[in-house]
Amino acid sequence: MKLLLTGCHGQLGFELQRSLAPLAEVIAIGREECDLSDAPALRALIQTIRPDGIINPAAYTAVDKAESEIKLARKINTDAPRVMGEEAARCGAFVFHYSTDYVFEGTGTSFYRETDIPHPQNVYGQSKYDGEQALRAACTRSLVMRTSWVVGAHGGNFAKTMLKLASERESLNVVADQYGAPTSAALLADITAQLVGRILQQGDQAFPYGLYHVAASGVTNWHAYARFVIAQAMRAGKSMKTLPEKVQPISTAEYPLPAKRPANSRLDTTLFQHTFNLRLPDWQQGVAHVLQQIL
Numbered sequence: 167m168k169l170l171l172t173g174c175h176g177q178l179g180f181e182l183q184r185s186l187a188p189l190a191e192v193i194a195i196g197r198e199e200c201d202l203s204d205a206p207a208l209r210a211l212i213q214t215i216r217p218d219g220i221i222n223p224a225a226y227t228a229v230d231k232a233e234s235e236i237k238l239a240r241k242i243n244t245d246a247p248r249v250m251g252e253e254a255a256r257c258g259a260f261v262f263h264y265s266t267d268y269v270f271e272g273t274g275t276s277f278y279r280e281t282d283i284p285h286p287q288n289v290y291g292q293s294k295y296d297g298e299q300a301l302r303a304a305c306t307r308s309l310v311m312r313t314s315w316v317v318g319a320h321g322g323n324f325a326k327t328m329l330k331l332a333s334e335r336e337s338l339n340v341v342a343d344q345y346g347a348p349t350s351a352a353l354l355a356d357i358t359a360q361l362v363g364r365i366l367q368q369g370d371q372a373f374p375y376g377l378y379h380v381a382a383s384g385v386t387n388w389h390a391y392a393r394f395v396i397a398q399a400m401r402a403g404k405s406m407k408t409l410p411e412k413v414q415p416i417s418t419a420e421y422p423l424p425a426k427r428p429a430n431s432r433l434d435t436t437l438f439q440h441t442f443n444l445r446l447p448d449w450q451q452g453v454a455h456v457l458q459q460i461l
């Protein structure tokens with residue numbers, strides 16, 4: 167089996183290179199090999215490689231910058247998945263794709279299910295939602311995993327930002343009214359490999375393609391998450407200028423940014439866990455493991 171893996175230098179792409187390696191021949195591409203905003207180049211590449219499967223963790227993930235780079239965000243997050251779906255359908259390949267909690271409006275406190283209607287509040291979220299739809303419409307053999315707050319040892323993320331800021335400043339202000347679950351890139355990569363392995367062994371006649379919510383279990387907010395990360399770093403012997411109790415809880419209104427974030431990013435993962443008979447560990451486990459690697 168031959169797999170085409172995009173975004174191989176990103177958080178998730180890096181972990182997928184590891185987790186997919188024992189299963190198949192993996193052709194891992196980064197921006198150097200193919201600029202995903204160039205649809206004809208992407209089409210040509212897929213036609214040349216003729217993969218059995220496309221795994222697409224590549225995305226435009228700069229949430230605030232997307233507000234002013236709308237066209238580019240749409241090319242990468244909407245048009246590229248559409249092209250992948252069209253070309254996969256043509257060569258009989260399957261597509262695994264990732265999406266985000268930011269497709270939801272984020273009101274209330276209940277856990278979002280796959281049947282809830284998205285209502286993105288920012289350009290990134292809209293471009294990712296449109297990408298899910300475009301891919302699903304173009305290719306029935308596509309699996310979309312919506313996840314949240316991805317954290318990995320390789321690449322940029324909130325936890326690393328907090329470690330850096332806490333080593334430089336005496337105190338930090340972090341929003342305490344946005345709720346969700348940090349999900350480790352390694353967990354998503356391991357799950358992806360499990361599912362690819364099933365297709366490899368059993369074929370995909372009965373494989374339940376579709377849309378699933380896949381995030382670590384439990385819930386936190388960015389403020390509590392920041393405190394957790396700093397406390398773990400101190401336990402590992404790192405000196406921090408900001409002590410966990412010096413991380414001040416603030417409201418979203420007190421931290422204005424170009425892109426509006428959902429206050430509620432809770433994802434209900436029941437459908438995924440039941441369908442695939444896999445369990446999703448608590449967010450703390452994944453974050454602790456990432457921190458062990460970083461620290």
Ligand SMILES: NC(=O)C1=CN([C@@H]2O[C@H](COP(=O)(O)OP(=O)(O)OC[C@H]3O[C@@H](n4cnc5c(N)ncnc54)[C@H](OP(=O)(O)O)[C@@H]3O)[C@@H](O)[C@H]2O)C=CC1
Pocket residue numbers: 173174175176177178179196197200201202203222223224225226227242264265266267294313314315316317321322
């Ligand atoms: N990060 C998060 O918190 C969350 C992410 N997701 C989704 O999960 C998936 C993986 O995210 P994550 O690994 O964190 O993302 P990263 O930002 O870490 O990685 C994305 C990768 O995509 C590549 N890329 C961006 N633009 C292009 C382009 N024009 N051509 C080729 N490659 C490009 C980047 O390359 P380069 O390094 O050169 O920029 C980067 O390697 C994405 O679909 C994302 O939307 C979902 C929920 C939360």
Ligand SMILES: Cc1cn([C@H]2C[C@H](O)[C@@H](COP(=O)(O)OP(=O)(O)O[C@H]3O[C@@H](C)C(=O)[C@@H](O)[C@H]3O)O2)c(=O)[nH]c1=O
Pocket residue numbers: 227228229265266267268313314315316323324327331338339340341344388421427
């Ligand atoms: C750095 C910093 C951020 N914040 C706030 C801003 C924001 O509301 C929240 C998170 O900040 P970030 O900019 O790191 O998070 P953001 O880039 O919005 O993270 C999102 O990325 C995309 C790709 C996704 O798909 C989402 O699931 C989510 O992970 O923390 C503070 O309150 N204080 C700070 O010092």
Ligand SMILES: [Mg+2]
Pocket residue numbers: 227228229
């Ligand atoms: Mg960000």
